[in-house]
Amino acid sequence: MTPHHAGTQANSASTFEALMAEVMAIAERFGHREHVHLTWLAVRRCGVPAAVDLVSDGIQRTARYAGAPQKYHATISRAWVELVGHHAAELGEGDFTAFVDHHPALLDKRLLTRFYRPATLASPQAKTGWVEPDLAPFPWQNGD
Template sequence: MSDEFQELLAEVMSHADHFGHREHLELTWLAVRRHGSSAAVELVSEGIQRTARYERVPRKYHATISRAWVELVGHHVRERAQENDFAEFVARNPALLDKRLINRFYHASTLASSHARSEWVEPDRTPFP
């Protein structure tokens, strides 16, 4: 899967000058569309974790946040499975562009916990759609 992550990353970065939230969403969107949500959780999480270790910032990886974004993107991909254009996807789902969206589902204290950083924690405010 590591090669697949690198391919997805290269595809996203071919038209971007930095890797920000939008690029993270696009990589996740591609992974979900090509591999399904379950496989995308593993692919994206492992890829981000490996990249953070390589960049010597392993604390940047957050297991719950990584999976939560895959779950959210996956939900919207399932609603519009025929959509083949990422720009159209985010235009139809603009809330995904807000990094704070995750706070609708989790309390800040939950996300700040070491448990949530290292393992998946279910939403504790409201379930995902």
């Protein structure tokens, strides 16, 4: 690992930890809503491409630390960041509660089943890398 890469990774880790602390300051547990909140903060502060890396790396690190690295899923992580980012760009709501009130589907943990077959998400390819939706395109892919 190059010194620059190590510094970028450390910065990413501290940014993720700061976002996590911000979310948990108003939450009792880290459930799906808190995942969406953390993702919304990351997208608003860093933009979607950087948020994909930030959130994916943070979740992967957290899963490894918890002794459950198999829980990390590359496609699910990226898809959620891209969905939250797409909707965050629409109206630019200034607070998370207004955002989820306007986009309640994002609070549905099963939302990705609108875009992916279960077998696709269960595949090794989807767990370790990016797989495109195979049931329906994402909203920004079909011109909506």
